[in-house]
Amino acid sequence: MDFTASNEANKRLHDMVPGGAHTYAKGEDQYPAGMAPVISHGRGARVWDVDGNEYVEYGSGLRAVSLGHAHPRVVEAVHKQLELGSNFVRPSKIEVEAATKFLATVPTAEMVKFAKNGSDVTTAAVRLARAATGRQVVALCKDQPFFSTDDWFIGTTPMSAGIPPQDLVRTFPYGDLAAVSELFDSTDVACIVLEAATQTDPPPGYLEGLRDLCTFHGVVMIFDEMITGFRWSEAGAQGLYGVTPDLSTFGKALGNGFAVSALAGKRELMELGGLRDSRERVFLLSTTHGAETHSLAAAMAVMDTYVEEGISEHLHMLGTRLAAGVREVATYAGVGDHVVVRGRASNLVFATLDAEGNPSQPYRTLFLRQLISNGVLGPSFVVSSALTDADIDHTLEAVKKACTVYRQALDAGDPTPWLGGRPVKPVFRRFA
Structure with a gap:
């Protein structure tokens, strides 16, 4: 060659x-x-x-x-939408359609907000958890390679130059419930962030045990579904294993190459970033290109293809x-x-x-x-x-x-x- x-x-x-x-x-x-x-x-x-x-x-x-x-169904959906315009001064009707389809595809979620990349939505989930709990510490699964380009994660990697010490991040090993229980007992944790599955299925009872621990201690459970979303099932790992997180983040396969990601989860948490809640507001996701119409059209075509074609x-x-x-x-x-x-x-x-x-x-x-x-x-x-x-x-x-x-x-x-x-x-x- x-x-x-x-x-x-x-x-x-x-x-x-x-x-x-x-x-x-x-x-x-x-x-x-x-x-x-x-x-x-x-x-x-x-x-x-x-x-x-x-x-x-x-x-x-x-x-x-x-x-x-260049999947034909995705390309066709994007092409049709581009002819109608890609970004407006107000939400477009496709935002209603895309949210409806996503929540039907991922029925464990009650609300969704779209963005462009996984780092932004995962960081937004952490922000919601901190605001909702009044706590600051993030419990991060140390056996998984990547969650965000933002300080709270990159500061824990060897490429931490330019980032202040991340004193509010603790780590735990995947599959070890006792370690998480000990962490929760000793530290006021706001949220736990992990991929629900890695190279193997989770140990029997592990995700269920995490769910119980998070509920008991008032910790927000966040599933990073960037990889597992759609590849494990149309509803991600949570759909396959039957354990519902408080918040979850999707991307990658959602757009088949187009820039689209999603933060999804329980209404009581998501509404902190909205306009219909009396609590102190959270600056959640506010992105100029977060709901570009052609990327949402791509996501809708992807979801339809996954469901209809198995x-x-x-x-x-x-x-x-x-x-x-x-x-x-x-x-x-x-x-x-x-x-x-x-x-x-x-x-x-x-x-x-x-x-x-x-x-x-x-x-x-x-x-x-x-x-x-x-x-x-x-x-x-x-x-x-x-x-x-x-x-x-x-x-x-x-x-x-x-x-x-x-x-x-x-x-x-x-x-x-x-x-x-x-x-x-x-x-x-x-x-x-």
Whole structure:
């Protein structure tokens, strides 16, 4: 493969855009040296870079494009709405329609407010919780990678430069009810923030136990459904597991790539950001572009497609076949203990382990390099519903070739000759 045009575009991006991308997880440092494609266009589960290379793509839009690129139903809905105008001085009728459809799709919520990104709605949920409880401390699940770009979360990561110490944040491990109970007993906690599920289903009784603890202590329970929303079920993880949070946040799959997110939850909390409550007002979400009509049209088309076509189940089916195939190929190549597929079938990731079984960025680099060379752009194995049997077959053939090289590197005791340059980097690190 030739990457001349992509490499030149990456240089220009770094000259003009800090980090060379508008999302750190899309950065050039996340890909092997000289092999970070700059995308020209995409359709379905395939993308093409500016050099003309074609790939089967996974994790599209950081899990946002779950129906595939340029999905006809979404594109048609957006096109029709754009001809009617995209933003007005007063709410548009589509805001009524979108809210109605969302609350019907996520019946555990009583009110909803739309925005553009997940960070804003998650921070708004924290603000509501603090105002409603009169407390300040946020309990944050420490085993989950990302909740917001705002200070209360980023201040807890290695990239905390420029952020005051976050003295009002406490952390807890996922799956440990006793730890949460001890935290609630010792600290006046305003809210607890977590993804309801991670790479595995929650331990039996865990979410129910959290719900009971939050109710008993008067703590606001917030589910971050950015990833689980729609991928787990149309109503998110809360719909699948039957546990209702006080507030929840949605995004990513909601817009199939269009910028739309949602804060949803109980009326008594949400009304603090409204005009019909006698309590002190909360400046909740007030965004110029929060209800752009075309993004709401996209969200409505996504919700209809998920419900009518059973997309959540289809994603699960595709992921199940892909995971089984990768495990079979890796085992056959003798690297079944080193290339490990994890996660819910609709949200698969992979681990690359060294000879001692430790996570390895060099071996991840080797694996990514081989995938890209064989036409698979896969920082994860998160599927979209646009994947075909031929796409999965192509992917498994690429994985087979990658695993063969992986075995050679393990046998040599050093992956360096197969890296082509520096290894890929973790997103959250203190120095570039």
